[in-house]
Amino acid sequence: MDQDRSPDLIPFEIDLTFEEARRRAEVVAALGPDWDPVAALEGEEAAYALLYSGLDAEQQRTYDMLVAAGVLPEGGPGRAPSH
Template sequence: MTPHTPPDPTPHHHTTGTGTGADNGAGADGAGASGELTDFTIDLTPHETLRRAHMMQALGDHWNPTETLHTEETAHTLLYTQLDPHQQHLYNTLTTAGILPTQEHPHAAP
């Protein structure tokens, strides 16, 4: 068997321009000729701000978050009323285990 010789650790950059990936030997995988990864950062703040603005525009002026929350809480309460004994047992088991929120604290995290 032939002994393994490690590659030359010296990078062989041939930068001839602005230093973009195509100029400095960076491969398609984002690694330079030396095998080091290139830092790649994108600031999504402007995109997130635009997304939220579009969402609020789509909801319109008639949207009332307080009324919506009250309606959801009423629906949640109705969902767990008039359960048969087996369903009530399952509900009690799941609330005790912290899988479902209790009626006293419907928004509490487990």
């Protein structure tokens, strides 16, 4: 017959808020003092624009369909133009 072993258990708790703050601090420290978040965002925008530039008509229709379905974000600065 099984006995209740809960009195033998030792409580285990982790403060996830503290651990998340520590993790974020470590990420920022690893990025170093030269990391420029504005430049990183501008680079992401440029990469996105390049990815969806030069689409042929069929690719543009597919792109437009994905934007309309909410799969891709709407066009804007640095985004593929709608045709």
